Amino acid sequence: MPVYLDCNATTPVESEVLEVITRYLAEEYGNAGSRTHEFGVRAKQAVERAREQVAAVVAARRDDVIFTNGATESNNIVLLGLAGSTEGATRRHIVSTAIEHKAVLEPLEHLMKRGFEVTLIHPGASGRVDAQAVLDAVRPDTLLVSVMHANNETGVVQPVEAIAAGLPNEVWLHVDAAQTFGKLIPPLQNPRIDLISVSAHKIFGPKGIGALISRRRNGQRAPVSPLMFGGGQERGVRPGTQAVHLIAGFGMAAELALRDHVEREAACLRFRDGVLTATSQLGGQINGDQDHCLPHVLNVSLPGLNSEAAMVTLKGVLALSNGSACTSTSYDPSHVLVAMGLDRDRIDSALRLSWCHLTPAVDWPHVCELLRRMM
Structure with a gap:
C-alpha cells in the first residue's frame, strides 16, 4: 500500500474511536429520542457526553454544540440560516475571503442571487489575508464575517484572532475550522468567535458527523433559522434521528485531540x-x-x-x-x-x-x- x-x-480513524463506534452500533443501539427504556436513556447519555467532549476543545458550553453531518452542512446552516433570519432581512452584506472552501463560497453565490452583497478579500501570494483588510470591508449593514481558520489546500493559518478583536459588536463572526479543530487549540477558544464549523473525520473520527458550535455572546446566540424541520433535535436547528454511534465516536476523537x-x-x-x-x-x-x-x-x-x-x-x-x-x-x-x-x-x-x-x-x-x- x-x-x-x-x-x-480525511484522516484515519483512531482505534479507541473505532471501539466506541462499534459499541454503539452493535451493543448500545438505542435511539437517543427513546425515553421510555434503558436503551434510549444510554443513547441519550452518550450523545450528551459527546457534546461535552466536543465543547471542551473550544472552551464552549455543552448546549452550544449542534451536531450536523460535517463542516459543509454547518457552513450552509450558518450562511443560509443567518441570511434567513430577521437580522438577515435588514442587514444584507457579508464579508468573507476568496480562498474559502466551496462549502462557503457556493452558499455565498446563492445568497448573491437573493440580493445579498458579498465582499471577498484576496490574500496575495502569502495565502494569508490581511486582518485589517477584512475589518475595513465591514459596513453598517454587514451581517456576518466568515473566515476559515486554516486553508485546506495550503495549510496557511488565517488571522482570525486579530479579526475577532477588531469586529464591531453587532457583526457575527463565523470560522470554518474543519482543518484546525482539535489541532490549534487556543485560537478557537476565543469567545468572540460566535460560530464554528467542524468535522470529525479531520481529527481521526468517523465521516458523516460534525458540529456547528454556536456560542452565546452578551446572552444571545446568532439567530440562525433552520433549513429543515421535523423532530426538534439539536435545538430544532438540525432535526432528525441522531446518529449515536457517529456522535459518540466524534466525542472520543475530540477528547483524544484535546489530550494528545x-x-x-x-x-x-x-x-x-x-x-x-x-x-x-x-x-x-x-x-x-x-x-x-x-x-x-x-x-x-x-x-x-x-x-x-x-x-x-x-x-x-x-x-x-x-x-x-x-x-x-x-x-x-x-x-x-x-x-x-x-x-x-x-x-x-x-x-x-x-x-x-x-x-x-x-x-x-x-x-x-x-x-x-x-x-
Whole structure:
C-alpha cells in the first residue's frame, strides 16, 4: 500500500474511536429520542457526553454544540440560516475571503442571487489575508464575517484572532475550522468567535458527523433559522434521528485531540523535516506563508512537473492530492492558488502533501528518483 499523505481530505480513524463506534452500533443501539427504556436513556447519555467532549476543545458550553453531518452542512446552516433570519432581512452584506472552501463560497453565490452583497478579500501570494483588510470591508449593514481558520489546500493559518478583536459588536463572526479543530487549540477558544464549523473525520473520527458550535455572546446566540424541520433535535436547528454511534465516536476523537495535540504536533513537525528536504532537492517552490502554516501540510510546486502526471507516477508509493478532495472531479485550476496570484505553470505543478502522527516513514530518496525521471 502507498503511504497516505492526504490527511487534509480525511484522516484515519483512531482505534479507541473505532471501539466506541462499534459499541454503539452493535451493543448500545438505542435511539437517543427513546425515553421510555434503558436503551434510549444510554443513547441519550452518550450523545450528551459527546457534546461535552466536543465543547471542551473550544472552551464552549455543552448546549452550544449542534451536531450536523460535517463542516459543509454547518457552513450552509450558518450562511443560509443567518441570511434567513430577521437580522438577515435588514442587514444584507457579508464579508468573507476568496480562498474559502466551496462549502462557503457556493452558499455565498446563492445568497448573491437573493440580493445579498458579498465582499471577498484576496490574500496575495502569502495565502494569508490581511486582518485589517477584512475589518475595513465591514459596513453598517454587514451581517456576518466568515473566515476559515486554516486553508485546506495550503495549510496557511488565517488571522482570525486579530479579526475577532477588531469586529464591531453587532457583526457575527463565523470560522470554518474543519482543518484546525482539535489541532490549534487556543485560537478557537476565543469567545468572540460566535460560530464554528467542524468535522470529525479531520481529527481521526468517523465521516458523516460534525458540529456547528454556536456560542452565546452578551446572552444571545446568532439567530440562525433552520433549513429543515421535523423532530426538534439539536435545538430544532438540525432535526432528525441522531446518529449515536457517529456522535459518540466524534466525542472520543475530540477528547483524544484535546489530550494528545502537543504530541501529535511534535510528530508532524518531525515528519515535515523529511518532506522539506526531499522537495528542496527537487527545486520545489513552497506555496503559502510558512511562518503561519499548519505543521502537517505542505503545498509545493515542482518546476517542470505536471501535478497530475506526478500523482500517476507516484501511484503505489504515495497517496497525495493537488487540491481539495471536495472538488477533485474538477480539472479547473485551484481557486485558492489563483486567488494568491500564482502563475498557471506554478499552479499546474502544485502538489498538496498532508500527514499526521500516524503516518509511517517515507522512502524519500526513492520518491525523488521517480520524480527526477519526469523532469
